Amino acid sequence: MLHREHLGTVRIRLDHQDIQLHTAKFVPPPPDHLMDCLGAFEKFLYDRSLPPLIHIALCHYQFEAIHPFLDGNGRIGRLLITLLLIEHKILPSPLLYLSAFFEATRDEYYKQLYNVSLKGT
Helix, strand or coil: CCCHHHCCCCCCCCCCCCCCHHHCCCCCCCHHHHHHHHHHHHHHHCCCCCCHHHHHHHHHHHHHHHCCCCCCHHHHHHHHHHHHHHHCCCCCCCCCCCHHHHHHCHHHHHHHHHHHHHHCC
């Protein structure tokens, strides 16, 4: 739920005429929280205490939840997965193209991102 103190301060672009801010399932952090969110993301990005695939999934989720840009967050988030697979030495080179998979499973993907926000699972 969006609190009154954040009205007029959120970073959001509603591309569809029928979507209103009060009915949106996801609203990114307010602009004044962006640097703190990115700082926490950077700290977690370098934390290697979790198994690699869990770490990669949570990094992807965290980046998408922060949603730092007005456009391109999805593309950068998908690229982040590939780069982290290389960083963790799971993938030898950037040969994995994830966009087609995410497009084919878009509804389930958004549902699962929302579930992490809602329940932590």
